[in-house]
Amino acid sequence: MDPRIREHAEIIVNHSVDVQRGDNVRISAPPLARDLVIALHELLGERGAHPSLSLRDSAATRAYRRAVDPEDLECPSHVLAAAEETDVFIAIRASENTYETSDVDPEVTAAFGQAYKPIQDEVMGKRWVGTQFPAPGNAQDAEMSTEAYEEFVWNAITKDWDAQREFQQQLVEILDPAETVRIKSGEETDLTMSIAGNPTVNDYGEKNLPGGEVFTAPIPDSVEGEVLFDKPLMAQGREITGVYLEFEDGEVVDHAAEKNEDVLSTVLETDDGARRIGELGIGMNRDITAFTYNMLFDEKMGDTVHLAIGRAYEETVGEDNEGNDSAVHMDMIVDMSEDSFIEVDGEVVQRDGTFRFEDGFEA
Amino acid sequence: MDPRIREHAEIIVNHSVDVQRGDNVRISAPPLARDLVIALHELLGERGAHPSLSLRDSAATRAYRRAVDPEDLECPSHVLAAAEETDVFIAIRASENTYETSDVDPEVTAAFGQAYKPIQDEVMGKRWVGTQFPAPGNAQDAEMSTEAYEEFVWNAITKDWDAQREFQQQLVEILDPAETVRIKSGEETDLTMSIAGNPTVNDYGEKNLPGGEVFTAPIPDSVEGEVLFDKPLMAQGREITGVYLEFEDGEVVDHAAEKNEDVLSTVLETDDGARRIGELGIGMNRDITAFTYNMLFDEKMGDTVHLAIGRAYEETVGEDNEGNDSAVHMDMIVDMSEDSFIEVDGEVVQRDGTFRFEDGFEA
Numbered sequence: 001m002d003p004r005i006r007e008h009a010e011i012i013v014n015h016s017v018d019v020q021r022g023d024n025v026r027i028s029a030p031p032l033a034r035d036l037v038i039a040l041h042e043l044l045g046e047r048g049a050h051p052s053l054s055l056r057d058s059a060a061t062r063a064y065r066r067a068v069d070p071e072d073l074e075c076p077s078h079v080l081a082a083a084e085e086t087d088v089f090i091a092i093r094a095s096e097n098t099y100e101t102s103d104v105d106p107e108v109t110a111a112f113g114q115a116y117k118p119i120q121d122e123v124m125g126k127r128w129v130g131t132q133f134p135a136p137g138n139a140q141d142a143e144m145s146t147e148a149y150e151e152f153v154w155n156a157i158t159k160d161w162d163a164q165r166e167f168q169q170q171l172v173e174i175l176d177p178a179e180t181v182r183i184k185s186g187e188e189t190d191l192t193m194s195i196a197g198n199p200t201v202n203d204y205g206e207k208n209l210p211g212g213e214v215f216t217a218p219i220p221d222s223v224e225g226e227v228l229f230d231k232p233l234m235a236q237g238r239e240i241t242g243v244y245l246e247f248e249d250g251e252v253v254d255h256a257a258e259k260n261e262d263v264l265s266t267v268l269e270t271d272d273g274a275r276r277i278g279e280l281g282i283g284m285n286r287d288i289t290a291f292t293y294n295m296l297f298d299e300k301m302g303d304t305v306h307l308a309i310g311r312a313y314e315e316t317v318g319e320d321n322e323g324n325d326s327a328v329h330m331d332m333i334v335d336m337s338e339d340s341f342i343e344v345d346g347e348v349v350q351r352d353g354t355f356r357f358e359d360g361f362e363a
Numbered sequence: 364m365d366p367r368i369r370e371h372a373e374i375i376v377n378h379s380v381d382v383q384r385g386d387n388v389r390i391s392a393p394p395l396a397r398d399l400v401i402a403l404h405e406l407l408g409e410r411g412a413h414p415s416l417s418l419r420d421s422a423a424t425r426a427y428r429r430a431v432d433p434e435d436l437e438c439p440s441h442v443l444a445a446a447e448e449t450d451v452f453i454a455i456r457a458s459e460n461t462y463e464t465s466d467v468d469p470e471v472t473a474a475f476g477q478a479y480k481p482i483q484d485e486v487m488g489k490r491w492v493g494t495q496f497p498a499p500g501n502a503q504d505a506e507m508s509t510e511a512y513e514e515f516v517w518n519a520i521t522k523d524w525d526a527q528r529e530f531q532q533q534l535v536e537i538l539d540p541a542e543t544v545r546i547k548s549g550e551e552t553d554l555t556m557s558i559a560g561n562p563t564v565n566d567y568g569e570k571n572l573p574g575g576e577v578f579t580a581p582i583p584d585s586v587e588g589e590v591l592f593d594k595p596l597m598a599q600g601r602e603i604t605g606v607y608l609e610f611e612d613g614e615v616v617d618h619a620a621e622k623n624e625d626v627l628s629t630v631l632e633t634d635d636g637a638r639r640i641g642e643l644g645i646g647m648n649r650d651i652t653a654f655t656y657n658m659l660f661d662e663k664m665g666d667t668v669h670l671a672i673g674r675a676y677e678e679t680v681g682e683d684n685e686g687n688d689s690a691v692h693m694d695m696i697v698d699m700s701e702d703s704f705i706e707v708d709g710e711v712v713q714r715d716g717t718f719r720f721e722d723g724f725e726a
Contacts, residue, residue: 024441031394045430050439055418067408076413078387082445
């Protein structure tokens with residue numbers, strides 16, 4: 001077995017979810033991630049934890065969703081009961097074909113997301129991590145050979161997370177006491193929002209592996225302005241490009257996309273919360289140098305900001321504030337590398353991708 | 364997809380476990396059985412049932428069991444909670460290497476079986492089926508090419524189960540009112556047992572696919588005599604051959620094996636019930652003509668009788684009788700094709716593999 005796989009497994013078990021003796025652990029993984037699954041089982045055995053192994057198979061998912069009548073969908077109580085008794089969730093992605101669900105009706109996928117929301121809520125309240133195993137389909141999206149992609153993935157994952165935490169803490173300390181954030185990029189993006197009273201989270205490889213961002217939640221009604229997401233995203237097995245959103249009182253009042261606008265529309269119609277912003281994230285991982293069409297990595301890139309429509313993470317919602325609730329959490333990226341700045345309470349904290357506390361910053 | 368796979372899936376869903384709208388279904392399968400998993404998901408979608416998919420991975424199982432301290436094993440409450448909420452269990456076997464767990468300590472596997480017993484009890488009380496997907500490792504055990512083995516497996520599975528039920532019913536009607544059964548084969552096997560008051564089950568492809576046997580349970584204390592199992596069996600990733608057991612008052616008082624006797628000893632020591640017989644089964648599937656080192660098929664062969672040490676199936680225990688309970692259920696086969704007979708209440712019902720109600724029977 002590739003020694004980087006064992007190292008990956010160790011970071012998951014020791015750093016990301018800190019598995020303890022007696023923990024009930026659910027690993028969900030596709031067959032392609034088998035070596036990582038084996039390495040994890042060895043560590044969970046040593047640790048005296050209790051694993052269960054769920055199979056993620058996008059072809060089976062596709063077959064089910066194409067056949068099912070959305071009226072028949074409901075939250076499956078056997079999956080929910082297991083989630084309630086689970087302490088730690090480890091979700092591993094690895095695709096042989098990232099378009100496998102591209103011919104599933106977006107409305108069915110949205111209905112499925114709604115049916116599974118109580119399970120998702122359960123997961124979010126526990127220790128969990130989402131990570132990537134380098135697979136050919138993901139390498140293809142990244143326009144890399146599989147071997148080069150392995151290098152890319154494990155470089156981003158097997159790094160000094162303590163040093164990364166300290167680097168990111170500088171931005172956390174700016175955002176935590178702040179009231180207003182403005183994101184300005186090019187002619188089309190000028191968005192302001194209040195984050196007053198909402199904590200900023202330092203993501204250093206716990207819930208996401210790789211980590212490398214700081215994120216918080218806007219006050220749901222406070223988002224005003226317009227934004228053009230100039231990096232593409234994958235949703236429901238389809239690529240959506242050139243997403244444009246306009247906000248009034250926190251709600252999307254106009255939307256467009258260059259490609260697959262209908263998928264975007266379906267997502268926005270999932271529920272009320274799907275038309276509001278649940279997350280503001282700022283990428284800070286300087287080791288992710290290539291855009292690979294994979295949100296787990298793309299949103300951590302140093303020169304990007306991302307916003308998610310839908311669900312806010314509980315830990316980013318202040319005690320006296322209300323969080324945005326939804327079955328949806330869809331991240332979208334703004335490229336901040338040129339003609340852009342982030343303003344916090346009227347002061348520029350990042351210009352053209354360089355932070356105030358980094359070399360080369362120009363106020 | 365091979366059309367026989369869709370037919371296999373249809374027999375499972377429609378015949379074996381009769382899936383209904385709203386059923387919670389757990390499919391457990393290894394990656395090799397992917398096509399059957401996809402076909403099942405399509406049918407479950409059409410039916411409006413709710414699937415969850417567990418991954419069986421013998422290499423992960425091996426890694427965990429080699430690493431874990433048996434003291435740390437306990438019934439995992441997240442797996443138990445899911446089982447309690449599940450209506451239908453579909454377990455699919457398919458091996459790339461049937462010896463994958465051959466270097467796991469048998470005592471750990473026995474401890475694991477004990478820890479999982481409450482989950483096994485839950486499964487046994489619901490609709491469930493165990494079936495086989497033709498995989499290279501199983502073909503290798505059968506000493507067949509993978510293509511010939513596919514032919515073998517699907518011939519045995521995609522058959523007229525109504526006709527099979529009627530054929531088998533003739534033996535059920537002999538055994539159901541009977542008191543005593545004697546199994547005599549060669550010099551070494553002469554075993555008597557009472558089945559008084561215990562129902563005989565007609566297995567025509569419901570819980571096992573392929574089916575093709577009738578089975579009941581002996582009164583636990585009634586088994587007397589000795590038996591040599593002349594067909595080998597796989598247990599805990601190892602082959603055990605030439606198993607010899609001697610019974611007094613229903614309990615194993617002496618045992619031996621030609622190969623891997625230590626594994627046999629460990630199984631017998633699992634718990635009290637592991638030293639008693641929980642099942643008497645008589646093979647009746649004339650379409651299974653080759654011995655393939657796979658109990659699911661071997662025990663259904665027309666010229667064999669099998670006995671299982673350990674757990675009795677609930678439906679074979681009469682209301683006023685006690686059933687044998689154990690974490691173990693290990694089937695072992697006696698070849699009845701030569702110099703053998705089955706006697707029921709003093710009358711011969713099968714001689715040298717031919718039943719009383721078949722052509723060529725000699726009383």
